[in-house]
Amino acid sequence: MEGFTIPMRLVPRAEHGAHERESTVLNQALAIANGKGGVGKTSLTANLAAIAANSGWEVLVVDLDPQGNLGADLGYQQLGMGDDGAALSKAVQFGETLRPPVQRVRPHLDAISAGRKTRELAQVLHERGRADSAQAMDAAFAPLVDRYDLVVFDCPPGDASLGDLGLALSRCLVVPIKFDSGSMDGLEVMAARVRAARTSGTNSKLQLLGIVLFDITRNATALRRQVLEELEEDFHQGVRVFETAIRHSQRAAYDMRSDGLVAIEYEQEEEAEREARLELLKIDRHYLSELGPAKSASAQGIADDYTSLTNEILEAFSDPSPIRSAAEIARGDRMARAGAGPR
Numbered sequence: 001m002e003g004f005t006i007p008m009r010l011v012p013r014a015e016h017g018a019h020e021r022e023s024t025v026l027n028q029a030l031a032i033a034n035g036k037g038g039v040g041k042t043s044l045t046a047n048l049a050a051i052a053a054n055s056g057w058e059v060l061v062v063d064l065d066p067q068g069n070l071g072a073d074l075g076y077q078q079l080g081m082g083d084d085g086a087a088l089s090k091a092v093q094f095g096e097t098l099r100p101p102v103q104r105v106r107p108h109l110d111a112i113s114a115g116r117k118t119r120e121l122a123q124v125l126h127e128r129g130r131a132d133s134a135q136a137m138d139a140a141f142a143p144l145v146d147r148y149d150l151v152v153f154d155c156p157p158g159d160a161s162l163g164d165l166g167l168a169l170s171r172c173l174v175v176p177i178k179f180d181s182g183s184m185d186g187l188e189v190m191a192a193r194v195r196a197a198r199t200s201g202t203n204s205k206l207q208l209l210g211i212v213l214f215d216i217t218r219n220a221t222a223l224r225r226q227v228l229e230e231l232e233e234d235f236h237q238g239v240r241v242f243e244t245a246i247r248h249s250q251r252a253a254y255d256m257r258s259d260g261l262v263a264i265e266y267e268q269e270e271e272a273e274r275e276a277r278l279e280l281l282k283i284d285r286h287y288l289s290e291l292g293p294a295k296s297a298s299a300q301g302i303a304d305d306y307t308s309l310t311n312e313i314l315e316a317f318s319d320p321s322p323i324r325s326a327a328e329i330a331r332g333d334r335m336a337r338a339g340a341g342p343r
């Protein structure tokens with residue numbers, strides 16, 4: 001896996017701060033959200049965080065979903081390192097100092113885990129109301145985030161209050177979609193949630209960084225064009241659809257979640273196993289059965305997809321200029337051409 005450069009920490013850490021925000025925005029926070037379930041939010045969170053950490057970014061992932069799948073994807077659930085959401089719950093409800101319960105699950109990567117206690121917290125916050133909840137979450141995270149270059153919130157599906165709090169705290173939002181019949185409906189709902197966050201004062205700075213096409217089996221270029229057209233109508237603003245789509249591979253996805261490996265690690269294991277197989281074949285093919293079933297042949301492709309996508313996301317995240325719509329870009333190009341032409 002070569003040819004990708006992950007941007008080095010370009011996000012200034014000190015720009016956030018209660019004094020300067022009318023809403024609860026953490027400058028280095030990115031929410032991965034879509035009200036629709038099973039569209040790749042958690043897979044994307046785990047892989048993005050792990051690749052950024054692998055490139056030297058100090059990363060904190062925050063699981064806001066009581067399902068706790070992020071723990072399986074990063075492997076800390078299998079290792080019994082999670083806390084069922086207790087740390088976050090105590091910090092938000094009782095003002096205890098928030099210390100990520102999962103420390104260094106990879107070099108440069110800490111996690112705030114979720115589970116049973118997250119479900120209880122969601123209920124409590126729902127009763128406390130949105131403004132109060134956002135303030136409590138902000139108070140819990142503000143002292144912590146200066147240690148990180150990137151904080152990624154894995155938001156739960158549905159319109160759960162915790163998902164909205166992930167949006168309330170984040171400067172940017174990335175929405176993965178799985179292109180089945182209901183996907184575009186999910187986007188309309190997300191567009192409405194972004195508008196609500198911006199206009200209600202919960203988070204007037206929230207920026208939709210882009211859409212990720214997830215679990216794609218067909219031509220991604222045609223799909224991107226189609227999605228772009230529909231999006232601009234729904235979101236009434238410039239919307240980026242990231243160039244890199246994540247290809248379909250049920251087998252790789254299944255293996256990665258069961259083994260607690262992200263794609264770049266799964267690829268390494270696949271390669272090592274492939275070499276071991278060849279060695280064994282040279283000796284005696286009967287030994288092959290000891291290796292178990294081969295890993296997915298898509299391992300390298302999926303790892304490349306996530307690496308290239310992470311590169312795109314982090315570059316966009318590090319660029320403070322506003323996102324332009326396709327129409328604005330076309331207008332800009334026309335004006336540039338007119339300006340450059342003969343007078």
Ligand SMILES: Nc1ncnc2c1ncn2[C@@H]1O[C@H](COP(=O)(O)OP(=O)(O)OP(=O)(O)O)[C@@H](O)[C@H]1O
Nearest residue numbers: 037038039040041042043157215247248249250253
């Ligand atoms: N590249 C892929 N190809 C096919 N299936 C995949 C791929 N990546 C992940 N999956 C599978 O898709 C399912 C949904 O993925 P994931 O859990 O990341 O989505 P999610 O949006 O977080 O779901 P939820 O809304 O339940 O939190 C999982 O069963 C996962 O194993």
Ligand SMILES: [Mg+2]
Nearest residue numbers: 041042065069
């Ligand atoms: Mg999930």
